[in-house]
Amino acid sequence: MNELPPVEPRMPRASEREEMLAGKLYNPADPELVALRDKAADLCTRFNATSRADHATRNAILDELLPGHGKGLDVLGPIFFDYGCNTTIGERVFANFNFTVLDCNPVTIGDDVLFGPNVSLLPPMHPLRWQDRNVRQAADGSMYDYEYGKPIVIGSNCWFGGNVTVIGGVTIGEGCVIGAGSVVTRDIPPHTVAVGNPARPIKEITDKDASVLQYYAQ
Secondary structure, three states: OOOOOOOOOOOOOOOHHHHHHOOOOEOOOOHHHHHHHHHHHHHHHHHHHOOOOOHHHHHHHHHHHOOOEOOOOEEOOOEEEOOOOOEEEOOOOEEOOOEEEOOOOOEEEOOOOEEOOOOEEEOEEOOOOHHHHOOEEOOOOOEEOOEEEOOEEEOOOOEEOOOOEEEOOOEEOOOOEEOOOOEEOOOEOOOEEEEEOOEEEEEEOOHHHOHHHOHHHO
């Protein structure tokens, strides 16, 4: 079998940031992208080191890290964002411990979404062939690789159990429940309970699931 040479991005091209957000192959070692990630990392570090009782400072940090968030954002921390500015969050969203968002591609979260501990939203993708994926050396001696990303869209009124991982390219419909430990690799239709690795729908959520009808409400 003839071996194809390592992939190189097409030319001409936009800035690496524009290529990244468009889901094209990009170089994450680009100085603009490195600066944006460093800024986000510093903001996450500051947030994680700030007392939970210091609401004003924590909110100010979130405003700078996540300019696209709505009212009532409640984040316990620690948090880890690649960029922050590529994530849009609706109103009254709650994130438990260790919320991780590697937003090299747009991440969109609706209103009233609950994230359990250790939830990870992961848009980054790497080429399958090692020849295309491995780190390489530029003429100036610096090291770099090529990556791409796929967006994640999460509808309003969803609940994610602990240790859920959502892979790039996935849309999760409104009103879904994603069971603890699930790995979501494909779209989930609205008003569905999905569990497993890979996560699969196991039931539709209907009025039969109303709390007033459940044993714990009696």
